[in-house]
Amino acid sequence: MAHEINQTEALNHLRTNLKQVAGALSSIRHDLDQTSTIPSWDDIQRGIENALQHLSNYHHIMEQYRPFFTAAHAYPLPTFPGHEKEAVLGMVMRKKLEPRVEEWVDTYGRLRGEEGGDGTEGAGLPMGEARELWSWAGGKVRELATEFADALEENFTIKEMEDGVENVRTGIRRNLAREEFEDVEEEVEVEEDEKKGKRVPELSVEQMLRFMQTGSL
Numbered sequence: 544m545a546h547e548i549n550q551t552e553a554l555n556h557l558r559t560n561l562k563q564v565a566g567a568l569s570s571i572r573h574d575l576d577q578t579s580t581i582p583s584w585d586d587i588q589r590g591i592e593n594a595l596q597h598l599s600n601y602h603h604i605m606e607q608y609r610p611f612f613t614a615a616h617a618y619p620l621p622t623f624p625g626h627e628k629e630a631v632l633g634m635v636m637r638k639k640l641e642p643r644v645e646e647w648v649d650t651y652g653r654l655r656g657e658e659g660g661d662g663t664e665g666a667g668l669p670m671g672e673a674r675e676l677w678s679w680a681g682g683k684v685r686e687l688a689t690e691f692a693d694a695l696e697e698n699f700t701i702k703e704m705e706d707g708v709e710n711v712r713t714g715i716r717r718n719l720a721r722e723e724f725e726d727v728e729e730e731v732e733v734e735e736d737e738k739k740g741k742r743v744p745e746l747s748v749e750q751m752l753r754f755m756q757t758g759s760l
Contacts, residue, residue: 550615553608560601567594592674 571590574582617635619625625632
């Protein structure tokens with residue numbers, strides 16, 4: 544009887560934890576897809592850490608009850624409404640992974656099997672190191688974004704300012720500071736060009752990043 548209670552407890556723990564994992568991932572997706580503004584990096588990081596914690600708990604449960612989960616086989620009772628719950632029955636009775644899940648497992652398996660620079664197998668980052676990496680990345684992204692935003696307000700690119708603006712040849716003999724009426728005139732010309740159907744080819748992500756950093760395409 545105790546063995547059966549442990550099995551029921553294991554299934555309940557697993558069900559509860561999977562529900563928490565799905566809820567955490569759904570919350571992150573909702574914040575990114577449904578909200579009108581992009582969430583702050585701190586909010587995204589907290590959501591990711593929450594999901595990682597639930598995944599860690601899931602891994603602990605799987606390891607704790609590994610013998611039972613390995614030997615267990617699902618089968619429907621005669622009273623199970625197979626016609627009404629056909630989709631659920633198909634998921635429970637599935638023996639193979641879904642194609643996309645199989646692809647994730649294959650990709651993760653290759654990453655874990657790759658050798659590191661010291662000849663040891665890569666096994667992913669521990670939870671503490673992963674959090675430290677996310678924390679560092681968040682600050683670094685904000686730093687770079689601020690640098691780029693400030694640079695866009697200048698008349699010269701970052702590379703031109705580093706090399707010295709006195710060496711820049713623009714071919715323009717007047718002051719780079721534009722008058723207000725010139726900006727208005729330029730906006731009118733742009734609107735007229737758009738009405739005529741003129742379109743400039745879109746830049747690739749690589750071109751945009753290169754231009755943001757060096758000012759050249």
